[in-house]
Amino acid sequence: MKTNAVQLEGPGVEGISSVWRDVPEIGPGQVLLHMAGSCLNYHDAVVIWGFIPGIGYPRVPLSDGAGTVAEVGPGVDRVRVGDRVTPSFYPAWIEGPPRPEVKHPIPGEGIDGCCAQQIVVDAEHLVHSPSHLSDIETGTLACAGLTAWSAVVTNGRVARGQTVVIEGTGGVSLFAMQFAKAHGARVIATSSSDEKLERVGDLGADDGINYREHAEWSTAVLELTNGHGADIVVDVGGQGSLGQAVLATKMDGHVSIVGVLGGFGNAEVPVTIAMTRNTRLQGVTVGSRDDYDRMCRFMETEKIHPIISDTFPMADLGQAVNHLEQGRHFGKIAVSID
Numbered sequence: 001m002k003t004n005a006v007q008l009e010g011p012g013v014e015g016i017s018s019v020w021r022d023v024p025e026i027g028p029g030q031v032l033l034h035m036a037g038s039c040l041n042y043h044d045a046v047v048i049w050g051f052i053p054g055i056g057y058p059r060v061p062l063s064d065g066a067g068t069v070a071e072v073g074p075g076v077d078r079v080r081v082g083d084r085v086t087p088s089f090y091p092a093w094i095e096g097p098p099r100p101e102v103k104h105p106i107p108g109e110g111i112d113g114c115c116a117q118q119i120v121v122d123a124e125h126l127v128h129s130p131s132h133l134s135d136i137e138t139g140t141l142a143c144a145g146l147t148a149w150s151a152v153v154t155n156g157r158v159a160r161g162q163t164v165v166i167e168g169t170g171g172v173s174l175f176a177m178q179f180a181k182a183h184g185a186r187v188i189a190t191s192s193s194d195e196k197l198e199r200v201g202d203l204g205a206d207d208g209i210n211y212r213e214h215a216e217w218s219t220a221v222l223e224l225t226n227g228h229g230a231d232i233v234v235d236v237g238g239q240g241s242l243g244q245a246v247l248a249t250k251m252d253g254h255v256s257i258v259g260v261l262g263g264f265g266n267a268e269v270p271v272t273i274a275m276t277r278n279t280r281l282q283g284v285t286v287g288s289r290d291d292y293d294r295m296c297r298f299m300e301t302e303k304i305h306p307i308i309s310d311t312f313p314m315a316d317l318g319q320a321v322n323h324l325e326q327g328r329h330f331g332k333i334a335v336s337i338d
């Protein structure tokens with residue numbers, strides 16, 4: 001039996017190809033999944049562009065996915081045939097704090113990912129999909145959703161009445177907004193686009209700042225918070241924005257260092273301000289399977305749906321990458337697998 005998969009044969013969107021390959025065999029502790037949903041993260045685009053060294057080609061791309069258990073191998077008791085499930089981002093990170101040994105491999109980068117009709121994974125990596133979400137929706141959660149959860153909930157410890165700043169309107173930031181709002185926090189959104197600020201306001205953001213018009217956007221955050229600053233800032237920009245994030249944070253506040261959208265170089269941080277305000281700066285790398293499970297159960301209870309602006313069939317993955325590069329998305333870009 002053959003199954004359809006997308007493969008990277010080399011760097012760049014021109015390296016994306018569609019192939020028919022043998023249905024993988026399952027071993028002890030493994031399951032065969034019929035995939036239905038996936039998504040494109042910025043990280044996946046970086047892999048496809050070939051910016052991450054050491055990718056072995058051919059490689060099935062995309063870290064995230066969702067589908068149904070079609071077959072279980074010997075010794076599997078976490079899931080059953082017919083269960084709707086989603087693999088976690090770091091297969092080796094089951095629980096507890098981050099350790100060097102749990103950070104590799106990453107599906108879609110060091111091992112094959114989710115952009116295939118059928119994949120085989122260890123049952124230990126799986127989390128049950130939120131029951132109120134479709135597979136396309138669930139396929140957008142593993143990387144951006146859990147990163148936002150770690151930034152705002154696990155590390156940021158958001159609480160009712162606090163203020164959370166999100167930068168831009170991409171996947172991580174809109175999940176961060178949803179988790180902050182569901183915990184009773186006020187959200188200040190920033191964006192390069194007034195039109196996107198209007199959309200994010202319709203979805204629940206309390207205030208908006210155009211970071212293109214206000215390069216020193218921390219000043220606007222201070223004005224909106226009576227000079228105190230925000231409790232949590234989710235920094236996805238890195239270079240060019242981390243300094244603003246620190247300036248926008250109140251005393252004893254938390255800055256989650258999540259992304260590098262401003263470039264891969266170093267960021268300038270106002271060290272004296274960070275010190276005198278007792279600011280906590282904490283890097284984030286997605287999270288563990290158990291945290292992923294906690295996030296999925298929270299979304300189920302709160303009936304949170306991911307915000308998806310576009311869905312591309314897996315055959316059009318190259319178009320999805322170009323769409324992301326042009327910044328035309330709002331929230332997540334989903335990928336349907338059929």
Ligand SMILES: NC(=O)c1ccc[n+]([C@@H]2O[C@H](COP(=O)([O-])OP(=O)(O)OC[C@H]3O[C@@H](n4cnc5c(N)ncnc54)[C@H](OP(=O)(O)O)[C@@H]3O)[C@@H](O)[C@H]2O)c1
Nearest residue numbers: 147168169170171172191192237259260261262284285286
């Ligand atoms: N550390 C981790 O575990 C982890 C996990 C997931 C993602 N990330 C990283 O986090 C970043 C965001 O990921 P994502 O998946 O949310 O990306 P995304 O969906 O592609 O988000 C892109 C959006 O961010 C905004 N943006 C672009 N450049 C910016 C800048 N220099 N400063 C502030 N905002 C900017 C834009 O929003 P507007 O159009 O509204 O301006 C853009 O549409 C990426 O660097 C990604 O690699 C890290």
